Amino acid sequence: xxxxxxxxxxxxxxxxxxxxxxxxxxxxxxxxxxxxxxxxxxxxxxxxxxxxxxxxxxxxxxxxxxxxxxxxxxxxxxxxxxxxxxxxxxxxxxxxxxxxxxxxxxxxxxxxxxxxxxxxxxxxxxxxxxxxxxxxxxxxxxxxxxxxxxxxxxxxxxxxxxxxxxxxxxxxxxxxxxxxxxxxxxxxxxxxxxxxxxxxxxxxxxxxxxxxxxxxxxxxxxxxxxxxxxxxxxxxxxxxxxxxxxxxxxxxxxxxxxxxxxxxxxxxxxxxxxxx
Amino acid sequence: xxxxxxxxxxxxxxxxxxxxxxxxxxxxxxxxxxxxxxxxxxxxxxxxxxxxxxxxxxxxxxxxxxxxxxxxxxxxxxxxxxxxxxxxxxxxxxxxxxxxxxxxxxxxxxxxxxxxxxxxxxxxxxxxxxxxxxxxxxxxxxxxxxxxxxxxxxxx
Numbered sequence: 001x002x003x004x005x006x007x008x009x010x011x012x013x014x015x016x017x018x019x020x021x022x023x024x025x026x027x028x029x030x031x032x033x034x035x036x037x038x039x040x041x042x043x044x045x046x047x048x049x050x051x052x053x054x055x056x057x058x059x060x061x062x063x064x065x066x067x068x069x070x071x072x073x074x075x076x077x078x079x080x081x082x083x084x085x086x087x088x089x090x091x092x093x094x095x096x097x098x099x100x101x102x103x104x105x106x107x108x109x110x111x112x113x114x115x116x117x118x119x120x121x122x123x124x125x126x127x128x129x130x131x132x133x134x135x136x137x138x139x140x141x142x143x144x145x146x147x148x149x150x151x152x153x154x155x156x157x158x159x160x161x162x163x164x165x166x167x168x169x170x171x172x173x174x175x176x177x178x179x180x181x182x183x184x185x186x187x188x189x190x191x192x193x194x195x196x197x198x199x200x201x202x203x204x205x206x207x208x209x210x211x212x213x214x215x216x217x218x219x220x221x222x223x224x225x226x227x228x229x230x231x232x233x234x235x236x237x238x239x240x241x242x243x244x245x246x247x248x249x250x251x252x253x254x255x256x257x258x259x260x261x262x263x264x265x266x267x268x269x270x271x272x273x274x275x276x
Numbered sequence: 277x278x279x280x281x282x283x284x285x286x287x288x289x290x291x292x293x294x295x296x297x298x299x300x301x302x303x304x305x306x307x308x309x310x311x312x313x314x315x316x317x318x319x320x321x322x323x324x325x326x327x328x329x330x331x332x333x334x335x336x337x338x339x340x341x342x343x344x345x346x347x348x349x350x351x352x353x354x355x356x357x358x359x360x361x362x363x364x365x366x367x368x369x370x371x372x373x374x375x376x377x378x379x380x381x382x383x384x385x386x387x388x389x390x391x392x393x394x395x396x397x398x399x400x401x402x403x404x405x406x407x408x409x410x411x412x413x414x415x416x417x418x419x420x421x422x423x424x425x426x427x428x429x430x431x432x
Contacts, residue, residue, distance in 0.1 A: 003373060005380040010388040017384075025324035026373070032317040082287065179282040254385050258378065 014246040015253040018222065020239060024193070027241040031191045033260045036177040040071035040185050040250045041078060041142055043098065044173035045090075052164045053112075063157050064100075064170055065182045067114050068145045068248040070138070071174075072255065077137040078174045092122035093131040096142040096172040100157075103165040112166055113154035114144035142172050145249035185251040190244035195220035199236055285345045288313050297360050306334070306352040307359035315339060319347040325366040331357050 004020040019027055046061045053060070084094035097120040104110040119142060146152025160166060177184035194201065195217055206213045219242040247253050288294055292312055300306035311318065319337040326335035334352040351359040 003377050003380065005377065005384055007384045007388055010385070022373070022377075023321075023324045023328075025320045026370075029317045029321040037317070082283070176286070178285050257381055258385075262378075 011253070013249055013253055014244065015257060016242075016244045017257075019241045019243065022239075022241070024238050024241075027191070027193070027238075027243075030260060031189050031243070033263055034245060034256055035184055035186050035189055037263050038185050038251065038256060038259050039074045039080075039174050039176050040183050041069050041074060041096070041172050041174050042180075042182045042250075043067060043069070043170040044175065045171035047169040048167075049169060050165050050167040053158050053160050053166050054164075055158045060158055060166065060168070064168065065180070067117070067155055067157075068250040069142050069172060070140045070145055071185065071250040072138050072141060072252070073136060074174060074251070075259075076133070077141055078133055079131070080174055086124070089124060090171055090173075091124045093133045094174070095122070097122055098142070098170040098172055099168070100170070101165075101167045102160065104160045104162050107162050110160050111154075112157045112160060114157065115147055115154040116157075117144055117147070117170070119143055185247050185256050186245060187248045188244075188246045190242070190246075192217070192219050192242040193238040193240060195223060195242075196225045198226045198233075199238060200232065201238075280343060285315075286313050299359075300352075303352060305355045305359065306350070309349040309351065309360070309363060310346055311349060312346045314347060315345070316347070319349065321370060322349060322363070322366055325370050326351060326362065329362060329366060331362055 001021045003022045005017060006020075007015060007017045009016040019030075043064045046064055048057045048061065051057050051060065078096070079094040081088060081090055081094040084091060086094065098117045099120050100112070100116045100118070102110070102112045102116050140147070144155065146154070158166065175183040197204070204210050204214050222242075223240065245253055245256060247256055251259075294312050294314075296310040296312075298308045298310065300308060316339060319339065323335050323337045326332045331353050332351060333354055334350065337347050337349045339347045349363070351363060353359055353362050357365075
């Protein structure tokens with residue numbers, strides 16, 4: 001039986017789809033790959049040159065790490081530092097430099113936001129053979145999502161008052177969410193099956209009335225509720241899975257979903273080739 | 277302090293073999309397969325695929341310890357095929373399913389794009405541009421007024 005797919009809703013940063021005729025294990029693996037196996041870029045190393053704000057260095061550095069950066073076509077546009085032939089030196093093929101320098105000179109509370117992060121030309125030219133990675137980068141690759149877009153509110157990093165200053169130099173690296181959640185392209189992946197709980201994979205806690213206390217979700221409209229006199233089918237298997245993937249903007253929802261199949265198949269390939 | 281590096285979860289180090297097949301000496305047509313640097317994502321999927329195959333009598337997997345980045349897959353077949361071949365067959369089937377899934381995604385996305393592109397209706401940037409200010413002040417220099425022109429107590 002071939003898998004059946006229906007995309008119910010598709011926006012730049014989210015996609016809602018229904019997947020049928022696949023195994024629960026397959027659907028769950030799909031979800032796991034979307035959350036933790038897709039590479040993106042994020043700020044990974046920060047040199048704090050000046051910080052006279054009220055927040056400690058670590059606090060700000062953590063906030064910088066969480067800023068989503070545009071990671072379109074990450075596979076081809078940047079290398080993992082561990083795979084690069086600069087041997088951990090962080091050259092232009094495996095890293096990018098963002099700087100932020102804000103000082104407040106007026107009697108106001110100033111917001112330091114992701115819009116203040118500026119991309120700098122990389123000082124370390126790659127060693128030995130050149131790579132094509134930098135050429136493959138899109139114009140805004142590595143910049144905060146929505147930078148200089150008037151429709152997008154920038155991300156607040158901290159607030160400074162008169163006389164305070166924040167100056168940092170950040171190294172942007174490629175990674176996956178198994179190392180740190182900041183590299184996850186997804187901010188949320190909703191996953192549901194069997195909205196009427198016909199399979200009894202869960203049992204609902206309730207005070208007086210189960211039906212009243214557990215209202216059905218949107219997905220319940222897609223399936224028939226069980227009849228009162230219906231016997232429990234203990235051989236039934238889940239067959240229809242409802243996904244809602246929401247990204248943080250570093251990758252488009254379409255790119256996330258499409259890359260899943262690649263990433264996935266490559267890990268199986270490894271398993272396959274070596275076993276024979 | 278002595279936590280392993282996070283990248284050890286998924287990077288195959290030099291000298292490591294990603295797949296190791298240990299044939300079972302006590303049970304006929306059975307093998308234990310150790311797959312390094314993979315977790316439930318692959319393990320559970322392989323197990324489920326193996327169980328759909330008629331030649332497979334038993335298939336199960338476990339991740340012996342959450343800090344050890346490998347899983348163990350046990351397979352017993354009915355003797356018409358060896359466990360490692362049946363695993364390879366299962367992998368091929370999964371890759372096949374995924375490539376049909378990929379082409380279905382491609383087709384569905386192209387339909388949606390023909391309908392007017394991502395978020396043609398409501399969401400061209402709409403999702404990003406929620407202007408509810410979570411901090412309760414206008415963007416930029418909100419709150420400045422409250423300070424007035426009082427003297428600063430900071431000595432510059």
